[in-house]
Each structure stands twice: as C-alpha cells, then as structure tokens.
C-alpha cells in the first residue's frame with residue numbers, strides 16, 4: 084500500500100488528536116515517581132492518576148522505567 088501525503092496528513096492529525104488526551108513520555112516520566120510512591124504506600128495509583136496508568140499500558144519504554152523504579156524502591160523498603 085502506498086500512502087499519499089494526504090493520507091499521512093490525516094494520520095498525523097489522528098495521532099495529534101489522541102495525544103491531547105494522553106500523556107507523552109516526558110510528561111509520564113515526570114509523574115512516574117509519584118505514581119510508584121503512591122502505589123507503594125498502598126494507594127490506588129491507577130485510580131488517582133489514570134492518565135499515567137493509561138500511558139504505562141500503552142508504552143513499553145515507560146513501563147520498563149516504571150518497573151525499574153518500583154523494583155528499586157521495593158528493594159529499598161525491604
């Protein structure tokens with residue numbers, strides 16, 4: 084399938100539209116430590132910060148970052 088520049092334009096618009104309702108990686112990264120802290124203190128982080136949860140579900144890079152931070156902090160607590 085060959086894309087015309089018009090198709091690409093349309094896709095770019097669609098991507099921009101979704102992005103408005105989502106966090107980007109930089110923003111998510113800023114929130115991850117807070118998210119992890121909340122989770123470790125037994126609060127429902129996903130409920131308080133649903134956009135972060137949503138981003139973690141979608142984005143492997145941030146999920147890895149989240150997991151690493153979680154493991155680090157858990158080790159620190161134990």
Ligand SMILES: [Zn+2]
Pocket residue numbers: 107108109111138142143144145146
């Ligand atoms: Zn991300």
